[in-house]
Amino acid sequence: MGFDLEARLAERRAASLYRQRPLLQSPQGPQVVVDGTPLLAFCSNDYLGLANHPEVVAAWQRGAERWGVGGGASHLVVGHSGPHHELELALAEFTGRPRALLFSTGYMANLGAITALVGQGDSVLQDRLNHASLLDAGLLSGARFSRYLHNDPLSLASRLAKCEGDTLVVTDGVFSMDGDTAALPALAHACRAKGAWLMVDDAHGFGTLGQNGGGAVEHFGLGPEAVPVLVGTLGKAFGTAGAFVAGSEALIETLVQFARPYIYTTSQPPALACATLKSLELLRAEHWRREHLGLLIRQFRQGARQIGLELMDSATPIQPIVLGDAARALALSRYLREHGLMVSAIRPPTVPAGSARLRVTLTAAHTPQQVQRLLEVLAEGYARLGPSHG
Secondary structure, eight states: OOOOHHHHHHHHHHTTOOOOOOOBOSOSSSEEEETTEEEEEOOOOOTTSOTTOHHHHHHHHHHHHHHOSOOOSBIIIIIOOHHHHHHHHHHHHHHTSSEEEEESSHHHHHHHHHHHHOOTTOEEEEETTOOHHHHHHHHHTOSEEEEEOTTOHHHHHHHHTTOOSSEEEEEESBOTTTOOBOOHHHHHHHHHHHTOEEEEEOTTTTTTSSTTSOOHHHHTTOOTTTOSEEEEESSSTTSSOOEEEEEOHHHHHHHHHHOHHHHTSBOOOHHHHHHHHHHHHHHHHOTHHHHHHHHHHHHHHHHHHHHTOOBOSOOSSEEEEEEESHHHHHHHHHHHHHTTEEOEEEOTTSSOTTOEEEEEEOOTTOOHHHHHHHHHHHHHHHHHOOOOOO
């Protein structure tokens, strides 16, 4: 007896759910080379076009010359370098919170925060469409784990009434597959009524939402009292890598003492922190990036509606086109690829069964002409699709 891995893989192929890694052979940007083919890409989370910005690249190079290329140890041994500390101070100031703590990835930040805050005897409530890292953290925490209906404050309130111990409510700020924004004011109100804490993972909101790019929390004008635990990632709008948690002095010290993904891992390369400091500077200063992105989002939504595409309720750079079954999503993605465009087909289990989609993501580096080209090819490809059987 052994693990029948080939059968599991064959089953996934038969269901049109098999995944493969495209080989990127160019820097991030609208124009990429993937598997040897030049393509116009609409599938990157580099929302502000900073991943290959010359000033960010130069900051990384200078950082490597000054600090070397490796963190060398965990933050608590001898891996907490000057640039890490400077970036934490800058992120705390940016988010309007006393302190911020760097993590090597967003997955680790979510895992670290949730498992450090709740455990056996406590409760953790999560939106049904939260990111996998949040759901995994809730299960691993040992707390009583429950999921409320998507973006539904009434569903949350009814579940909060049954909670025991310390209670943590967790939501994405912007949902990565639907592109909609969490109803944070109503969720915060429900938490206050119960004495629960609200944690927001704003991976896709930072940089794109809010007057200054402060994300969903800034967009709604909420402070640390309403959202005590704020998580952001640096590999999306910031264009670099890693993540952070921002909050009170007591929160950050608790994470330093108890967050296992923080304690037991090597720190980021210091040069990466240097690059992120530069990207944060650009994010805050160059408001035109968010303004241009907003124009492209409106252009795309108007054009897609004219084609007859089924869009979701999203005012963010994430613009899913729902197609139903996985085979149709793959077919339209292939058609786009054959015509020089790259848009990923998102299939179960990443999204619920029957809601396979193309996940269009727009960035500040795109032009209106490129968005128009996408709409033209989408119109052609969609007209060729057969009816949905999902």
